[in-house]
Amino acid sequence: xxxxxxxxxxxxxxxxxxxxxxxxxxxxxxxxxxxxxxxxxxxxxxxxxxxxxxxxxxxxxxxxxxxxxxxxxxxxxxxxxxxxxxxxxxxxxxxxxxxxxxxxxxxxxxxxxxxxxxxxxxxxxxxxxxxxxxxxxxxxxxxxxxxxxxxxxxxxxxxxxxxxxxxxxxxxxxxxxxxxxxxxxxxxxxxxxxxxxxxxxxxxxxxxxxxxxxxxxxxxxxxxxxxxxxxxxxxxxxxxxxxxxxxxxxxxxxxxxxxxxxxxxxxxxxxxxxxxxxxxxxxxxxxxxxxxxxxxxxxxxxxxxxxxxxxxxxxxxxxxxxxxxxxxxxxxxxxxxxxxxxxxxxxxxxxxxxxxxxxxxxxxxxxxxxxxxxxxxxxxxxxxxxxxxxxxxxxxxxxxxxxxxx
Numbered sequence: 001x002x003x004x005x006x007x008x009x010x011x012x013x014x015x016x017x018x019x020x021x022x023x024x025x026x027x028x029x030x031x032x033x034x035x036x037x038x039x040x041x042x043x044x045x046x047x048x049x050x051x052x053x054x055x056x057x058x059x060x061x062x063x064x065x066x067x068x069x070x071x072x073x074x075x076x077x078x079x080x081x082x083x084x085x086x087x088x089x090x091x092x093x094x095x096x097x098x099x100x101x102x103x104x105x106x107x108x109x110x111x112x113x114x115x116x117x118x119x120x121x122x123x124x125x126x127x128x129x130x131x132x133x134x135x136x137x138x139x140x141x142x143x144x145x146x147x148x149x150x151x152x153x154x155x156x157x158x159x160x161x162x163x164x165x166x167x168x169x170x171x172x173x174x175x176x177x178x179x180x181x182x183x184x185x186x187x188x189x190x191x192x193x194x195x196x197x198x199x200x201x202x203x204x205x206x207x208x209x210x211x212x213x214x215x216x217x218x219x220x221x222x223x224x225x226x227x228x229x230x231x232x233x234x235x236x237x238x239x240x241x242x243x244x245x246x247x248x249x250x251x252x253x254x255x256x257x258x259x260x261x262x263x264x265x266x267x268x269x270x271x272x273x274x275x276x277x278x279x280x281x282x283x284x285x286x287x288x289x290x291x292x293x294x295x296x297x298x299x300x301x302x303x304x305x306x307x308x309x310x311x312x313x314x315x316x317x318x319x320x321x322x323x324x325x326x327x328x329x330x331x332x333x334x335x336x337x338x339x340x341x342x343x344x345x346x347x348x349x350x351x352x353x354x355x356x357x358x359x360x361x362x363x364x365x366x367x368x369x370x371x372x373x374x375x376x377x378x379x380x381x382x383x384x385x386x387x388x389x390x391x392x393x394x395x396x397x398x399x400x401x402x403x404x405x406x
Contacts, residue, residue, distance in 0.1 A: 016040035020177035046189025086234035088313030098191030104325035107139030135323030142326035217261035217355030224353035234341030253285030
C-alpha cells in the first residue's frame with residue numbers, strides 16, 4: 001500500500017469511537033502525516049457505557065497520545081434536542097433527526113479540544129457516501145476554518161472491513177472487530193439508528209435482530225400505561241409530577257415508552273449527498289415528547305401561528321439534517337420558535353399501548369379552546385347570522401372571477 005507523506009500536520013484531533021474504522025485511522029494518520037501526534041476525542045452523547053468502556057486504553061494502544069472523553073449528555077438534550085423539537089422539525093414526515101441533532105455539539109466539542117491541545121487539524125471517520133461528512137465539516141467550517149480537515153475514507157485506498165483488519169494485523173494492533181458487521185448503528189440519548197444487513201433491500205421486513213432499544217409492539221403489554229407530562233415554554237419539565245432535567249426526563253420516557261414498543265420507524269430517506277438510504281430508527285422517549293408538545297400547540301396556537309410554526313419546523317428539519325446548525329438561518333428559526341413556545345405551556349397525559357403514543361388529556365392556561373364558542377347548543381358569544389357576511393367577503397374573489405368568466 002503506497003502512502004504519500006504529508007508532513008505539514010503536527011497534531012490531529014480525531015473523532016474516535018473505538019471501532020474498526022477509527023482504530024485503523026490512528027496509525028494511518030501517523031504514517032501519512034509524518035508521525036504526527038494523534039489526540040483521540042470521544043463525545044459521550046448518551047450512547048451507553050458499553051461503547052465507552054475501555055475506550056481510553058484502546059486509543060492509546062492504537063497509537064494516540066491522549067484520549068479525551070467529554071460528557072455532553074445534558075447539553076445535547078437541553079441546548080440542541082429541546083430547541084429543535086420545539087420547532088416541530090421532522091425530516092420527510094417521519095425522521096426525528098436523532099443522528100443529525102447530535103452532530104453539531106460533537107463537532108463543537110472536537111474543535112474545543114483541538115484548541116485546547118493546540119492541534120492544527122481535525123479528523124473524522126465518516127464515509128464519502130454519507131451525510132455525516134457534510135455535517136461535521138460544515139460545523140468545522142463555521143467554527144474553525146483555519147483547521148485542516150482530514151477525511152481518511154476519501155483519501156486512503158482501503159475499501160472493506162477486511163482491508164482494515166489486515167492493515168491493523170500488519171501493525172500488531174489488536175481489535176475486537178470481526179470481518180462481518182451486519183448492521184451499522186448510531187446511538188445517543190435521543191435514539192438509535194440501524195442500517196445495513198437485510199435492510200439494504202427495501203422488500204425485506206426488518207428482523208427482530210434489527211431492533212435493540214424497544215419491545216416489539218406485538219410483544220408489548222396488553223394493558224396500556226399512562227404518562228403525564230408538564231410542559232413549559234415548549235420544554236418537558238416534569239414526568240408524572242416529578243421535576244427532571246432535560247436529559248433525565250428523556251431517559252425516563254425512553255424507558256417507559258420502549259417497554260410499549262413506542263418510537264419505531266422504517267424509512268427510505270433522501271440523503272443530502274443525493275442517494276436514498278433505508279434506515280430503521282428507535283426514538284421512544286422523543287416520540288412521547290413530540291406527541292405532548294403538539295397537543296399543547298393544538299390548544300394555544302391560532303391558525304396563522306400554527307401555519308408559521310409548521311413552516312419553521314419544515315425548514316428546521318432540512319437545516320438540521322443538512323448540518324447547517326451554526327448559521328444565521330438556524331439562529332433565526334430558533335428565535336421564531338422560541339417566540340411561539342412562550343405560549344406552549346400546559347399538561348398532557350399520553351397513553352402508551354402497542355407501539356402507539358396517543359394524547360388522552362390536555363390542558364393549558366393559554367388555551368384558545370372555549371366550550372362556550374365551540375358548543376352546538378345555545379350560547380351568547382356567537383351569532384350564527386354573522387357568518388353570512390363573513391362568507392360573502394371571504395369568497396368575494398371567487399364570485400368576481402365566476403362573474404367575469406360569464
